Amino acid sequence: MIRFDHVHKEYPDGTIAVDDFTLEVPSHEVVVLLGSSGCGKTTLMRMVNRMVDPSSGSVSIDGDDVAHSDPVKLRRSIGYVMQSGGLLPHRTVVDNIATVPLLLGATRRSAHARASELLDLVGLEQSVAKRYPSQLSGGQRQRIGVARALASDPNILLMDEPFGAVDPVVRAELQRELLHLQNELAKTILFVTHDVDEAFLLGQQVLVLRTGAEVAQHGSPANILLDPADDFVANFIGGPRRHLRTEMRDGRHIVVDAAGHVTGVLQDDRGAAG
Amino acid sequence: MIRFDHVHKEYPDGTIAVDDFTLEVPSHEVVVLLGSSGCGKTTLMRMVNRMVDPSSGSVSIDGDDVAHSDPVKLRRSIGYVMQSGGLLPHRTVVDNIATVPLLLGATRRSAHARASELLDLVGLEQSVAKRYPSQLSGGQRQRIGVARALASDPNILLMDEPFGAVDPVVRAELQRELLHLQNELAKTILFVTHDVDEAFLLGQQVLVLRTGAEVAQHGSPANILLDPADDFVANFIGGPRRHLRTEMRDGRHIVVDAAGHVTGVLQDDRGAAG
Amino acid sequence: MRFDWVADNMGQILMMSWAHVQVSVLPIFLSLLIAVPIAWWAHRQKSARRVLVPISGVLYALPSLPLFVLLPVVLGTRILDPLNLVVALTLYGVALLVRTAVDAFDSVGRIIRDDALAIGHSPRQVFWRVALPLAGPPLLAGTRVVSASTLSLVSVGALIGVPSLGYFFTNGYQRGFPTEIMVGVIGTVVLAVIFDVIIVVAGRLLLPWVRATDRRRG
């Protein structure tokens, strides 16, 4: 369980990135922070592993204030996946995955064995093990990023727009796999994205944030979709794109948004009939 | 009207980027090339303004083979918008917009007057005119990119993932504005994207491409959505995400995709009933 | 070019080449050893950078001859001690490398170092395991420049009586004998090429990912 308690962050240059934020992330759940660029998502996430220290307020893990823990040890105990992958370009894939176990003092052999397991877990072939990150596709790199974050079997995973840089087909695949993985591993995941579909797909709880990490709405995906708290949220989650109606075309029911654009095909007429 | 005629492109390193591609882009229409990374979209587009010359086959504009035209003159007569903006970082916004008119011999005064008009057209305040690109937000930069492309009032606009680098809220806004602009200006637009929603929103015709710029399907958005030519297309345009059904929740009809995720709210029960 | 002279004097040529190598190797190592920590410091601290980078530039403006001659006075070494040359050449090497190394560390980028920290490297580990290896390629390029310029500068030592290939310059000049000077020039260039090859090979061994990465770009 991660708890943010009246957290506030002002950067040295005067930017107020987070202004009084409170949240509890229950263990074994995925909580998504959803908001547009610069609203403070990354800042919030980095407070958990002390890459950023709050100006006031506190962040605690299972009741222990992280401010009292050694940052290096803390970071080794938390998995972190970044948009850029954050892989070390001068280490092979297997060495990248094994980074944290090695830092924690595992033998090279056992760390590499663990890395092999993880390659399987994230659905990569063993043959990529000896390659360098630049020799991989974007989707492969992100999988390695996930594998690395899982290497020391942390309870907490921080994922900062981990799929933001890959193309939509691969992204959809990665999202499905993450859901699958989470079914198995049941980590506590704090997930940051600005993609509404991704947030609703992955999050058990979603927080829609405004600038300064102000919470515009907090709830389940269906909850937010059905009852946007205000115009900001309604607009953010798609506005007219979410207001659907069905039409008959070529003898089939299709779903059309408020602007008249087709978004899908109705599978089941019974459902449509309510 | 732009015509690609059995175009083939092999790069010096042996990559076959385009393998026998034929297409007619009718005047005053928006045609979208949709495909995942590396399938040859950019290569195709750059053949129109001779940034790339085809290995075989020909590209013609209004019946004239571009191979016979002077590339510099040709490029000045075609608007080009790229993902990164491609603005000159050491020139002010107004100078960036005025680049082509000045190259074509316009006076500084008239070029700047034109630039002012264009700022209005793309919805920017006059106050940004004297700024440098690095002092703008991503969305503003893309608007300047569009303004620059329109500066010499070209008949043809080439747009290479112009909104790929901005966040989704801003992107939606830019898309709406482009539609609006096109209503007014009715240019011939070749638009490249890998975002399915964007393609269906903007294109009168959409081409779904496989590697080597092979056309997997060519048709109107509704056409492709309702009748994907094959599994590749079906999967590319969203697969289960496009297979919708409706459910009743909190007394309202909501639309849910094949995986059970809510995608929107049904506005109009009459529509749903068919 | 009098090849008979070259053949007759091969012994001396090799001896002078060896002397040349001996005074060159240490400065190249030392400048790397000194410049890297200085550059790391300058890279991390703006105020340090503001002082250190310009100072290293000034070193570069020192004319070599007076430096060679005056160092014994400053260091209290003997007049013909090769140490004078070693110190002087190290100063030049440091002057050349500090800026390169600062740029190299800058190019590693905050983001990547930040990422390394975020996954649990201690600051010291960030330097040794991430920043230093990633700064490797530009540092290697800088070392190649230092090696070439050191080998070329050593010969100025001939003017203060330190044996090197430079001997052939002053002696050939006094005798009006181009072949002899040419031998010195070519010898210096050959040594430079050998040093360069060694540095490049060492670089390949130490920085294996560079080549792997390059191949992809073609």
Add this chain to the structure above:
Amino acid sequence: DPMATSSPSATTGASETAAATTITVGSARFPEAEIIAELYAQTLEADGITVKRNMQIGARETYIAAIKDGSVDLLPEYTGNLLQFWDPKTTAKSPEDVLSQLRDNTPEGLRVLDPSSAEDKDSWVVTSDFSSKNKVTSLADLSTFGGKLRLAGNPELAERPYGPKGLTDIYGVPAANISFTPIDDGGGPLTVQALVDGDVDLADIYSTTPAIAENNFVVLEDPLNMIVSQQVFALASEKVPASADERLNAVSKALTTDDLIAMNARNQGDEKASPSTIAADWLKEKGLI
């Protein structure tokens, strides 16, 4: 130690034996000095002494400092110039006066071995054209020379009593009429060429330089003995064992001015023989090794 008595200055270095010592032989930075130094070096080597060479060190100021601080142990020198270096006010002219004053002025720890009859002086030379046109055959003729005199020579000449200053002080050439171009080749080809090209009128070239004869240069007479006797000798530090003196003196005894000219010709002429070859040949010829 049996050697302790054989040399007056060997009192402190006496404990060292010849076999255990490495002697560093050095020379001034011009070819002839290296050849003579090579004669010394090979002589010592024939004696079983290990020799390190550090040739062509630089000008007198540098190599004298080097022998004083122990960087080198043995050097060829020229009597007059060294005396003037140590005692600029000296008035000694004759070889005997020069030698005895030189010994008096020699600092502790260094010793002057026997001088050779071979001499190599600085000499002021002009082209034969210049000589005949201006009727100049002696330095004494220069005071009445009308125009500006353009001089060339080693940089250090500017400070030497036999340089431009000497021409003014001793031969009465007005300082305003003299311009001096330093050339750093020890009276070598560039200096010679400057003279031939007419870029300078007067050049200081060592008297044993083959180019003087080759180019028909006129060596100006020095009636007032501005340039003093310049006998070749070995200057040794305490590290050179006294037992070696005899062999070194033997070399000096056998060496003549003509030998120097001949050896310089081999070194600088077409043959471009190396100092070590020249030295070995000469030593063998004289039966010294």
Add this chain to the structure above:
Amino acid sequence: MIQFADAFAWLVDPANWPGPNGITARILEHLWYCLLALVLALVIAMPAGLYIGHTGKGRALAIGLTGALRALPSLGLLTLLAVTMSLGLRLAIVPSTIVLAILAIPPLLAAAYSGVEAVDPDVVDGARASGLNEWQIVGRVEVPLAAPLLVGGLRSAVLQVIATATLSAFLGLGGLGRFILDGQAVADYTRMLGGAILVIALALILDGGILLLQRWLVPSGVSIALGTGRLEGR
């Protein structure tokens, strides 16, 4: 450290400044030698470097060449040219200029091609797609954006040339090297040190001058574009 006091005393002694062998004349000679060499080097290195940077052709050759030129010992080249060109005393400026130019070419060439290469390819692409021809791309985009690196190359060329022009004295030329070489010949460390201080001072003044010139010439847009505006002038 006594020598420094003496050297400064020598420097401020008004008797040492005037006349054909005075400090003033030597400084002017020194500057003249450097200027000649720098102009020659610029004329060769700039077009070549811009061409290589712009087209990417000949890059490997340029890297090899700059490496080889760097390894060429100035003293050796100077003596070799003096001995083989037989230009005598009056034209000693020719070998000296060649040697100094060779010294200045590598930093200038490297700065030119790497400066142009470092320009964001998207920016060049955008410019080309807008219809700038190749000359316009070089002149209006690449050169301005490479300006800080070009100036950096110029600065290191100037520093090296100023410092190395002292060797010209070896051929009987003037310049500040005279004080150093003549001083060395007679172990006059005061004069040597004085000469060396003059060389360094000259180098620093020129370096500062170039920096000012850069601030003044490089358009503010470039500094803003490269984010160098706020940093100290490196």
